Amino acid sequence: MSEALLPRLAEIVEEFRWCEGREKLELLLQYSRRLPPLPAWLIPQRDSMEPVPECMTPVFLFIEWTPSGAVLHFDVPAEAPTVRGYAAMVAEGLRGASPEQMLALPADFYMAMGLHDVLTPQRLNGMAAIVAHLKRLALEQQRQRLNSAHPVHLQDAGNR
Amino acid sequence: MSGYVYPEYLVETEWVQEHLNDPKVRLVESNEDPLLYETGHIPGAVKVDWFTMLQDQIRREFISQEQFEALCSSLGIDSDTTVVFYGDKNNWFACYAFWLFEYYGHPHLRIMNGGRQKWTQEGRPLTTEVPSYPPTSYKAKPANRSVRAFRDDVFRHIEQGLPLVDVRSPQEYTGELIHMPNYPQEGALRGGHIKGAVNIPWASAVNPETGVFKSAEELRALYEGKGLTPDKEIIAYCRIGERSSHTWFVLRYLLGYPNVRNYDGSWTEWGNLVGAPIEKGPNP
Numbered sequence: 001m002s003e004a005l006l007p008r009l010a011e012i013v014e015e016f017r018w019c020e021g022r023e024k025l026e027l028l029l030q031y032s033r034r035l036p037p038l039p040a041w042l043i044p045q046r047d048s049m050e051p052v053p054e055c056m057t058p059v060f061l062f063i064e065w066t067p068s069g070a071v072l073h074f075d076v077p078a079e080a081p082t083v084r085g086y087a088a089m090v091a092e093g094l095r096g097a098s099p100e101q102m103l104a105l106p107a108d109f110y111m112a113m114g115l116h117d118v119l120t121p122q123r124l125n126g127m128a129a130i131v132a133h134l135k136r137l138a139l140e141q142q143r144q145r146l147n148s149a150h151p152v153h154l155q156d157a158g159n160r
Numbered sequence: 161m162s163g164y165v166y167p168e169y170l171v172e173t174e175w176v177q178e179h180l181n182d183p184k185v186r187l188v189e190s191n192e193d194p195l196l197y198e199t200g201h202i203p204g205a206v207k208v209d210w211f212t213m214l215q216d217q218i219r220r221e222f223i224s225q226e227q228f229e230a231l232c233s234s235l236g237i238d239s240d241t242t243v244v245f246y247g248d249k250n251n252w253f254a255c256y257a258f259w260l261f262e263y264y265g266h267p268h269l270r271i272m273n274g275g276r277q278k279w280t281q282e283g284r285p286l287t288t289e290v291p292s293y294p295p296t297s298y299k300a301k302p303a304n305r306s307v308r309a310f311r312d313d314v315f316r317h318i319e320q321g322l323p324l325v326d327v328r329s330p331q332e333y334t335g336e337l338i339h340m341p342n343y344p345q346e347g348a349l350r351g352g353h354i355k356g357a358v359n360i361p362w363a364s365a366v367n368p369e370t371g372v373f374k375s376a377e378e379l380r381a382l383y384e385g386k387g388l389t390p391d392k393e394i395i396a397y398c399r400i401g402e403r404s405s406h407t408w409f410v411l412r413y414l415l416g417y418p419n420v421r422n423y424d425g426s427w428t429e430w431g432n433l434v435g436a437p438i439e440k441g442p443n444p
Binding site for chain 2: 080118
């Protein structure tokens, strides 16, 4: 089932799958500590982010599309280590991915990690939201590439 | 000094630091995030996770009296222990845990004013060391229904024209926002508010810079200005009951209202109930 996953992401999923109970939480905490700070050039963009409803953790995600694939930049408050952990896993697991690989990512790939057993299923909503968000950005990128391949449609690119 | 009706339910960070080694005081950290405690907590504090430790894992219900007794025993809490709650984001889940401890009749409860935010801003000590205490044989009291409203209580309340306070954001109150985007499992099928409820967002009770509760005078102006006076029976609700337990604490203990209940079913129940009266837009 993990054939659509990039090798590093598949590794992360396995790593969690083989941990038991408390160890899964400890591992998630380790990932949350690994999340790099947002690069300075993205801070103005983060600050212009729309406010989110107050029950939700504000997650900033920017995908830099480099010649060797995606680099995911996240900003998640320090008070939300669980969501920081999700962000760090995804950033590491999808580094270098193409928009097509992101769109092919099964929306529930993280269920195999078994985190719902220790965190409750509702707490995976933050992960679901991150995956949905990055798929939207991947789709946007894919559209832009298609449009620039057919210059006649450039004006339809819309978002820019 | 503070003007609160029951100031003894609130302790300051200084007081907590002076009582870190007091065997009769148990500090309990309660956060929204299940891993925040592990990143560093007040020395000696134990963790209570609202989702996995305070709720039944099958039914939508809190833990039973027996489970509550087992929880307190395992945390080394006895009937004469003073339990001090604190946590993230203005103490919202600290108030939720406080409210549940009140539901099971624990007599000595406190909130640490300002919560994690104030403690860390003041540069006070944090540790990742998890303490353990000798277990007790805690005995709880039967659930105290006078602090909790169920949906049938809300229907009766509406029929009698009694006041309700919706403590969610204005967008949730008007119905502009049904649920959090991408959070379908926590949503409701309908948007708006319970007919007759006034909107006073929960966090208006605290100073956003410090997380500390506003003065009694400011709080009175806030709630009485919307018609919520101490002589009335009041029901507070939000989406799942944590933000409204914060307002419940303010009304019950800081302002001393004798009859306040928290409707923990809140919008995730009401917004899904067939036939329940709902109002959309900015008016009650």
